[in-house]
Amino acid sequence: MNDNYKMNRGTEMPEPTASTLDFELMYALAEHSHEPMLLVQPDGTLLFVNSAICQLVGQSKEFLLREGRKGFMDSSDARWEVALKARREHGYFKGEVNLVHKSGMKIPVELGSRTFCASDGVQFVSVHVRDLRAEKDSQEYIEKQQQELKNTVRELQLVLDSTADLICTFSLDGYLLHVNQACQTILGYSASEMIGQHCTEYIHPEDVAKTADDAKEVVKHSSTLNFKNRYIHKDGSVVYFSWSSSLLKEEGKVYCIGRDITKEVLNDTKARENDYRLQSLLQEGHDMVCILDQEGTYTFVSGSVRHVLGFEPEELLGYKAFDFIHPDDITEILSDFEQVMAGVDLKTKPFRFKAKSGEWRWIETKGVNCFHHPAINGMIINSRDITDRLEAQGQLERSEKLYKALFENNPDSVYSLDKEGNFTSVNATTVACSGYSEEQLLQMNFVQMLHPDWVQETVADYEKTLAGESSTSETVILTAQGEKLNLAITKVPVVVGGELICVHGIAKDVTETKQQQRLLKNTARRLNSILESIKDAFFTLDKNWCFTYVNHKFESSLGVKSDELHGLDIRQVYSPEKFPKFYSKFKRAIDLQHPVHFEIFYDDLNKWLDVSAYPSEEGLSVFIKGISARKKVEAELKKLSLVASKTVNSVYITDEEARIEWVNDGFTRVTGYTLEEVIGRKPGDLLAxxxxxxxxxxxxxxxxxxxxxxxxxxxxxxKSGEIYWSKLDVTPIIDEVTGGRKKFIVIETDITTQKKADEERAKLTEELLRRNRHLEQFTYIVSHNLRSPVANILGLTSLLGTSDNKELQEGITGKLKQTAQNLDYIIRDLNEMLSLQAGVLEERERILLPEVVEQAIQFLPADSYEKVTVDLNGIQEIGSIRSYVSSIISNLLTNAVKYKSPDRPLVLGIKAELQEQDEMLCLSVSDNGLGINLEKEGKNLFGLYKRFHFHVSGRGLGLYLVKTQAEALGGYVTVESKLNEGSTFKVWLKNYK
Incomplete structure (x- = not known):
């Protein structure tokens, strides 16, 4: 649009700005739009035409811009004057006119024009064009289809009313519900006289009982055929009927077709009636029946030739049929004639036959050789005029090709739905857009593609379409790949004969447009949220020093309203004489295009202010924050630093990020670091x-x-590498006014000597208690379990030396080996117990419980369980001995894996709870394994070398260790278990602070 505008206006475009970029975007949208568009001056000069209008009229842009309206306007169309007059008088017009294609073809379009003013007051006219050809063709096709359906229904009704048979409907109790017009012919009664009457009023009295029996047969067998009875004509004569009846149970009706067989019954009139019917058929039928001799000469012509070709039968007798056939068709017809002469019954392809009027009519003919029949002695030719049918068929094929071209080549998704919303046809764009194949779509309902959030709204909109209302709406679908697509859908109900047969839909993908709209809205919303979330007072000025934005903090701090300040010059609101430093700094920032920052005491608010101003092409952005509290803290810190510098203890001050800002001489004396070495560093990174x-x-x-x-x-x-313990007294100094910056004063006291004494005393006490608890158990193992295998070894050794029997010696050797292995197991267990005792000496620490649990789970074989559920109730750190806690969880999990049920996959559960004011931690491990009979085995459950399932290898040491370690940590163990259901072990541990 820029190029067109420049060419006609003769002006140079300015350098691109934000507004020109928007203009370029609008130009691109108009240029690439599928909708033909023009921009016109009120005098008719064209300023812009897009590619769509050029393509519509077959002309180039240069031609249209040069020729103006006459390059595409149909001068013979009087509606153009109406359109131009309406636009001049009212500034707006919308209606139908004709455009002229380059080829001279007239194109019906819907023209919409509107006059508008640009920012400089210049008037323009925007013109939008919609091609109506496809719409008119579709409307013509639909009207033709509707007319054909009406004709079909009318013909069917004519058949029902014209049929010689009596067609009627009875209720199950014998009352007449419907009867066709044949009743008038056959019985003399009109339909209105018979409907609602009982059938026995018309049946011959002698046939009433027989008819009632037939009615029972109909109910019993649902139908009867060839039932015969007599009816009384209105004039009193007897009419004979042959009935075929059918029961429709759902409607409670009996459908009957009664054939008048009176003439068949009356033998004396049967032949005459048949002759009459045949003659009527030949004279009045739509088919022309004739007889040809061996030369192709007419020997008989039916009276129906009048309706078919316009000839009287006498005008064709004695003439050869071949003289009336089109020269291009004669060869094939002669070939067909010879085949019929040879005895082949043949139906010809359509050919042209000259009517009496001289026009060529398309004829379809069937020939039968009847020369063997003495009464005929010729070839019977049955011909039908199919000219109208072929023309209608050709028109229908052309319409279908046009519709198919529009359907298949449409750049948008085009489809058809039945009343239930099932796809009946889809074009290639629909297939590509949805990701489904055509076969898949034709087996789907459109609801299956809808996004769940859009189902209710879209289905309700579709129901309106089913009611006959065309509409355009938006919805969201999910493609076969699960992607969301925003669609703008136009739905058109297709109604034939007053009945909706389907719904046509055209769907345009507007996903990208929606995404851009959402992006713009989100960007604007985020920008506004960012500006309003700034804790500092903030405002912006344009180049004329006028307010363009004021945030909520500025409003609340200064007691003003944003809408009252917007557009006002700041110098009118806040006098430069009263705020000279503000304006001098602001002017410097604007002149130098460089940010400025300064601090100033504002007397009116009795506050210190920190001001930052940032210039831009749009004007100036200003941030103002109150720093009175900071100034007060800084003063206090100066006093405090003087005191801290004289104290013996190590003292240092950090910022809110825990970075050192100041240290006293005591810090340098204790740590060996000077202020220059530690400033800006974190104590934990430096001294830990x-x-x-x-x-x-x-x-x-x-x-x-x-x-x-x-x-x-x-x-x-x-700094020298010496390890020492310190007690840190940490005190925060917080800026309560802004809730922002803060500092921490840390007083560090050396407690190395005290810490070592406490640790040694705690370890000694714990060691004495632990050894006392385990001494008895250790003594038991040495006195019982260890002595037994030693005695066995001594006995077997003595036997080995006194026997020369080789087999006995081998047996003794095997038992010695087994006994030695048992002794090794016992020694290992003693070693395990000694390790357990040594573990108590470990220091209790803050351990991360989730990490310990995760490590214990990782040690389990991956295929040993199906699922592990972990619920730690948000517990992160606990105070305990890491190795003990890890051993307890690992032993319980390993025990569950060993004794899992062979009948179901293993499911494990790990849970943690803090109770008794967080002083006790309960760790529970549950499983769905074999379970334990607690009534029988409960008292021995945690004993050393106690086992309750012997199909799995083990020594019965795991639960003993769990119990021992739990007690060492100041706790105990409980268990809940049922055979073949599973077990839950709960370990209570003291949570050391």
Whole structure:
């Protein structure tokens, strides 16, 4: 549109800006639109034509822009004057006119024009054109189909009314519900006289009983054939009938066809009636019947030739049929004639026959050789005029080809649906758009493709279409690949004979357009949310120093309203004489196109303000935040730093990111680091000792978030590598005014000596208790389990030396080996117990429970279970011995895998709960395995070397270890179990803070 406009206006376009970019986008949309468009001056000069209008009229853009309206306007169409007059007087017109194609063809279109003014006051006329050819062709085709259907229905009714048979409907109790017009002919009564009357009023009295019996047979067998009875004519004569009856149970009706066989019964008139009927058929029928001799000469012509060809029968007698056949068809007809002469009954292809009027009529003929019949002695020719049928068929084929071309080649999805919403036809675009094949679509209902959120609305809209209402609406579908598509669908009901037979739909993919709209809305919404979420007072000015935006913080801080300030010059609201520094800084930012930042005390608000101004091509963006609290804190910090610098303890100050800002001399003395070496670094990254792991450092940093003082013990490493323990007293200093910046004052006290004494005392106490608990069990194993295999070895060894029997010696050797293995198992178990005792010496720590559980699950064979459900109730850290907790969970899981049921896949459950004010942790492991008989085995369940299922290898040590380790951690173990259902082990542990 730019190029066209420049060519006609003769002006140079300005350099691209945001508005020109929008103009270019609008031009691209208009240029590539499928809808023909024009831009015209009021005097008729064309300023712009898009490709669609050029393609419609077959002319180039240059031609149309040069010739103007006369390049495509049909000058003979008087409606153009009406259109131009309406647009001049009212500024708007919409109606139908004709365009002229380059070839001279007239194109019916719907023309819409509207006058509008540009920003500079210049008037233009926008013109939109819609090609009506396809619509008119479709309308003509539909009207023709409707007319054909009406003709068919009328012909059917004519057949029913004209048939010689009596067609009627009875109720089950014998009352007449419907009768065709034949009743008048056969019985003398009109249909209105008979309907509603009982059949016995017309049946011969002697046939009433017989007719009642036949009615019972109809009910019993649903139909009867050739039932004969007599009826009384209105004039009192007897009429003989042969009936065929059929019962329709669902409607409770009996359908009957009665043939008048009176003439058959009356033998004396039968021949005459047959002759009469035959003669009527030959004279009045649509088919022409004639007889040809061996030369092809007419020897008989029926009277129906008058209706078919316009001849009187006498005008054809004695003439050869071949003289009336079109020269192009004569050869094939002669060949067919010879085949019939040879005895072949033949139906010819359609050929042309000259009527009396001189026009060629298309004839379809059937020939039968009857020379052997003395009464005929010729070839019977039965001919029918099919000219109208062939012309209608040709027209229908042309219409179908046109419709198919429009259907298949349409760039949009085009389809047809039946009343139930099932696809009956789809074009190639529909297949490509949906991702389904044509075969799949033709077996689908359109509801199956709808996005669940759009089903109700789209189905309701479709029901309106079924009611005969055309409409255009939008919906969302899911393709075969699961992708969402936004469609704009035009639905047109197809009604024939007052009945809706299908619905045509045209769907345009508007997904990209919708996405762009959503993107623009979301961008605008996000931008507004960002601006309103800024905690600082914020406003923007244009190049004329007028307010263009004010956020909520600025409104609340200064007690103003955004709508009151919008468009006002800031200098009129806030006097430059009262705020000289503000305006000097703002002017500097605009002049130099460089941001400025300054702090100033504002007397009216009695506050310190931090001001930042950022210039742009649109004007100036200004951020203002209150910093009075910060200024107060800075003053306090100056005082505090003076005090802290003189204290003996290590003191340092960090920012809200825990980065060191200041340290006193005590910090340098304890750690060996100077202020220059540590400033900007985090203490945890710099000083953390071996036992101050990343988890503990992370925990300390998490505590900093809560803005509350806390005390924490940590292990540090000085610059020289010396390890020492410190107690940290951390106090946050928070800017309560802005809720923003804060600092932390940390006073560090060296507690290395105290920590070592506490640790040694705790370890000694725990070691004494542990050894006392296990000494008795250890003694039992040594005195019983260990002595038994040693005694066996001594006895077997003595036997081995006193016998020379080789087989006995081999047997003794095998038993010695087995006994030695048992002894090895016992020694291993003793070693396991000694390891258990050593484990108590480990330091209790904060461990991540999810991590321990995950590691225990990973050690299980992947194919040993089907599912593991973990529910830790949000518990992350617990205080305990990591190795003990890991061993307990691993032993319980391994035990569940060993004793899983062979009848079902193993399902495991791990659950954790904190109880008794978080001082006790309950870990439970459940399974659906073999289970345990607790009534029988409960007292021995956690004993050493106790086993309850012997089909799986094991020594009965796992549950003993679980119980022992739980008690070592200040807890206990409980179990719930049922045979063949599963078990749940609950381990209660003390949660050390």
């Amino acid at each position: 000792g071996p036992e101050t792991n990343p988890e503990r450092v992370s925990m300390i940093r998490q505590k900093l978030v809560y803005d509350k003082p806390f005390v924490q013990e940590v292990q540090n490493r000085s």
